[in-house]
Amino acid sequence: MPALRAQPVKGLSGKIRVPGDKSVSHRSLMLSALAIGETRISGLLEGEDVLATASAMRAMGADIVRDDDGTWRVSGVGVGGLAEPRSVIDMGNAGTGVRLLMGLVATHPINCTFTGDASLSRRPMERVMGPLRRFGTVFTAREGGLLPITVSGADNPVPVRAEMTVPSAQVKSAVLLAGLNTPGETCVIEKEATRDHTENMLRHFGAEVVSEPWPAGGVMIRLTGQPTLTATDIQVPADISSAAFPIVAALITPGSDVTIEAVGLNPLRAGLILTLKDMGADLTIENERTEGGEPVGDIRVRSGRLKGIDVPPERAPSMIDEYPVLSVCAAFAEGTTRMTGLAELRVKESDRLAAMVDGLTACGVTVRSGEDWMEVDGTGAAPRGGATIAVDLDHRIAMSFLVLGSATSEPVAIDDAQAIATSFPGFAGLMNGLGTSIEEFEA
Numbered sequence: 539m540p541a542l543r544a545q546p547v548k549g550l551s552g553k554i555r556v557p558g559d560k561s562v563s564h565r566s567l568m569l570s571a572l573a574i575g576e577t578r579i580s581g582l583l584e585g586e587d588v589l590a591t592a593s594a595m596r597a598m599g600a601d602i603v604r605d606d607d608g609t610w611r612v613s614g615v616g617v618g619g620l621a622e623p624r625s626v627i628d629m630g631n632a633g634t635g636v637r638l639l640m641g642l643v644a645t646h647p648i649n650c651t652f653t654g655d656a657s658l659s660r661r662p663m664e665r666v667m668g669p670l671r672r673f674g675t676v677f678t679a680r681e682g683g684l685l686p687i688t689v690s691g692a693d694n695p696v697p698v699r700a701e702m703t704v705p706s707a708q709v710k711s712a713v714l715l716a717g718l719n720t721p722g723e724t725c726v727i728e729k730e731a732t733r734d735h736t737e738n739m740l741r742h743f744g745a746e747v748v749s750e751p752w753p754a755g756g757v758m759i760r761l762t763g764q765p766t767l768t769a770t771d772i773q774v775p776a777d778i779s780s781a782a783f784p785i786v787a788a789l790i791t792p793g794s795d796v797t798i799e800a801v802g803l804n805p806l807r808a809g810l811i812l813t814l815k816d817m818g819a820d821l822t823i824e825n826e827r828t829e830g831g832e833p834v835g836d837i838r839v840r841s842g843r844l845k846g847i848d849v850p851p852e853r854a855p856s857m858i859d860e861y862p863v864l865s866v867c868a869a870f871a872e873g874t875t876r877m878t879g880l881a882e883l884r885v886k887e888s889d890r891l892a893a894m895v896d897g898l899t900a901c902g903v904t905v906r907s908g909e910d911w912m913e914v915d916g917t918g919a920a921p922r923g924g925a926t927i928a929v930d931l932d933h934r935i936a937m938s939f940l941v942l943g944s945a946t947s948e949p950v951a952i953d954d955a956q957a958i959a960t961s962f963p964g965f966a967g968l969m970n971g972l973g974t975s976i977e978e979f980e981a
């Protein structure tokens with residue numbers, strides 16, 4: 539397990555493209571595996587999480603190949619056509635992968651057992667099993683509703699109208715994907731809008747999905763069951779959640795000027811951009827366009843003075859994965875940054891709220907926190923750094939602290955870089971190409 543250390547540097551510069559969007563990549567493999575005909579996917583994230591989804595879809599009968607030019611070609615089995623896998627499906631670290639797949643198989647008359655790594659095996663799954671049971675699906679889980687879980691898909695599923703109790707695109711998507719092989723109309727009501735890639739991509743493959751305002755606030759999404767999904771081409775945008783690391787690195791490293799190309803800017807994902815602008819970041823979006831049905835643009839970032847702000851809690855679903863690196867940015871701002879509405883951070887790949895509070899404190903930053911909030915005091919000067927952070931199988935914690943160590947007074951190390959490959963293969967090389975100094979070292 540390699541340990542990595544970031545040395546403080548000055549002046550990042552250059553143009554890069556970060557890997558494909560993880561959310562869009564998972565969904566593109568799942569829906570193409572259910573479509574009739576051959577789908578061609580370009581820009582797919584070839585991180586471990588997405589590769590686990592590709593293996594799972596192959597195990598259930600889809601034909602998936604990668605061409606030498608990086609295009610993925612998927613021949614699907616048709617809605618209702620998934621085959622029972624012969625062995626246990628190991629989803630590794632992939633929370634999105636396993637939760638969406640539980641939905642997909644929930645209404646196929648097959649049995650399927652999912653397992654995962656130590657991080658995934660402690661994450662809550664009842665949030666998806668609860669609504670999925672209403673289709674007629676039976677689950678056998680470890681105590682506490684944890685993986686490994688065997689899904690016994692419903693023979694004669696009945697449509698469901700599910701009101702979301704947590705703001706989670708994964709739960710919403712699991713229900714919609716279960717609705718695919720269910721007669722009639724499956725409905726999801728969400729009080730707080732979450733990323734809508736599932737809805738967009740279902741429409742792209744020809745399903746009828748209607749999203750309309752819900753009178754009590756929020757949105758109602760209706761899917762007409764048992765559509766024919768038709769193969770189509772998909773262009774995966776670069777992942778804004780990965781772009782967040784070079785963006786913050788450039789903001790906090792004096793003398794930087796960096797451009798990240800073709801980043802997906804779906805408004806339900808782009809809360810970090812609004813927040814950084816509120817902090818006074820010198821950040822411009824250039825070349826805005828639509829690619830594969832999603833808005834994309836090139837993000838140009840220059841370092842400069844930042845100020846502490848209150849981040850509105852209603853923005854949380856649109857930047858939920860970006861709070862770790864935002865809290866790093868806040869440590870360099872002048873004044874206090876208050877982040878509230880963060881309950882979901884406690885159940886990500888690790889307890890991210892605790893991980894950031896502990897790690898930032900170890901690096902000399904003043905942080906206060908409660909069950910669902912965190913405050914970071916910035917002085918406008920670089921914090922000390924000088925700590926080794928245990929990342930506990932969490933890719934975003936690992937990358938956040940390597941970004942921090944690129945601009946602190948003393949280096950910052952992480953104990954295990956392995957998890958980075960789940961979402962951002964090539965992270966250190968790409969960042970070093972901009973001017974960081976992130977190297978392996980003997981822990």
Ligand code: S3P
Nearest residue numbers: 561634705706707708709858859
């Ligand atoms: C994701 C949804 C989010 C996010 C995760 C990807 C998705 O999780 O944290 O990285 O692709 O649907 P929740 O839906 O649990 O908030």
